[in-house]
Amino acid sequence: MDVDSRSEVYIITEAAPEQQAPGKTRRYEHYIARLMSAQLSATTLPLLVDSNASGVRRIAASFRASRSVFKRTRRDQALVVLGLGEVHMLLLAVFLVLAQRKVTYDACDSWKLQWYSRRAQMGGLRSFVPIVGGLVQWLAPRRLTVSYISRRDASADTIILGRRKVDIVPPEAAALLSRIPPVSNSGIERVVAAVDLNSYHNRHGFEEIIDIWPAVRAAFPNVTLDLYGKGLSQVDVEGVRVFGWAKDIRDVYAGNSLVYVTNRNGSGVPNKLVEAVASQRPLLVHESLSPLLTTSPWVYTFRKDLSARLVEALKDSSICPSDQLPKLRL
Numbered sequence: 297m298d299v300d301s302r303s304e305v306y307i308i309t310e311a312a313p314e315q316q317a318p319g320k321t322r323r324y325e326h327y328i329a330r331l332m333s334a335q336l337s338a339t340t341l342p343l344l345v346d347s348n349a350s351g352v353r354r355i356a357a358s359f360r361a362s363r364s365v366f367k368r369t370r371r372d373q374a375l376v377v378l379g380l381g382e383v384h385m386l387l388l389a390v391f392l393v394l395a396q397r398k399v400t401y402d403a404c405d406s407w408k409l410q411w412y413s414r415r416a417q418m419g420g421l422r423s424f425v426p427i428v429g430g431l432v433q434w435l436a437p438r439r440l441t442v443s444y445i446s447r448r449d450a451s452a453d454t455i456i457l458g459r460r461k462v463d464i465v466p467p468e469a470a471a472l473l474s475r476i477p478p479v480s481n482s483g484i485e486r487v488v489a490a491v492d493l494n495s496y497h498n499r500h501g502f503e504e505i506i507d508i509w510p511a512v513r514a515a516f517p518n519v520t521l522d523l524y525g526k527g528l529s530q531v532d533v534e535g536v537r538v539f540g541w542a543k544d545i546r547d548v549y550a551g552n553s554l555v556y557v558t559n560r561n562g563s564g565v566p567n568k569l570v571e572a573v574a575s576q577r578p579l580l581v582h583e584s585l586s587p588l589l590t591t592s593p594w595v596y597t598f599r600k601d602l603s604a605r606l607v608e609a610l611k612d613s614s615i616c617p618s619d620q621l622p623k624l625r626l
Contacts, residue, residue, distance in 0.1 A: 329468040354384040362391035400441040406449035409563030446626040469574035483613040485552040490568040491525040501558030508603040549575035592622040
């Protein structure tokens with residue numbers, strides 16, 4: 297981020313960070329960590345836009361908010377609009393650029409990859425939202441800088457970006473995850489999955505692991521499937537334990553755990569993938585996520601053979617050499 301170290305950076309969010317969805321809160325934390333590492337001070341400006349309102353109402357609220365942000369800021373100050381796939385937040389960024397403000401719009405995820413994912417998993421009118429967002433970003437003034445969570449996402453949007461400046465702000469994992477005791481060679485004792493059923497990226501992967509679990513449990517009667525996340529209902533399947541939201545993130549990945557990532561064909565970098573890599577656990581991921589990971593004996597990818605690959609992973613009790621542990625490729 298091209299900002300004078302003496303300048304203050306304003307981070308504009310849709311709502312107060314603690315009131316947003318977990319993914320948006322984490323992205324806010326990524327940006328704060330990035331600014332702190334650059335020794336930059338930041339002020340958060342929540343817009344208090346109702347995320348449940350219609351698209352038209354949110355656009356109108358963003359336009360009203362742009363006037364208050366304009367009055368509060370100066371031309372020499374940097375503004376970061378945390379958009380995360382929200383078209384009304386992108387329009388806010390455009391309004392502010394037209395008002396001669398120095399703005400970075402955090403798309404976070406690729407519009408193109410979002411469209412592919414929504415078309416495959418959702419359908420309906422909402423699957424066209426990324427097309428609208430991509431068109432608005434393509435038409436936006438070239439002065440608008442755009443940031444992404446990974447180079448994969450930025451590269452997918454090459455045509456949309458044109459020649460505008462691009463910034464990569466990668467995810468940050470909690471440092472305490474790297475201090476969890478390592479996996480021992482006594483074998484995997486539980487399969488863990490962090491699930492957000494409000495996200496369409498997760499639902500299919502969640503339903504599939506529940507469907508195949510009885511067969512896996514029959515082969516490995518001492519292994520449990522432990523589920524974490526907000527809003528999860530109890531699952532009446534033997535060997536499945538639902539813990540809900542974990543107050544301590546270390547509880548999710550502790551012990552001899554294999555991490556199953558429920559996301560499919562998505563954009564961006566799932567927070568659960570970042571956390572699993574930081575905690576140095578074996579991973580079971582859909583092949584669409586493999587470009588985000590280095591090659592490792594502890595990365596088990598699958599396409600349509602989830603049950604077979606999970607059984608294969610559970611049979612393997614070997615310890616991965618430290619120089620071959622999974623790493624993110626961003």
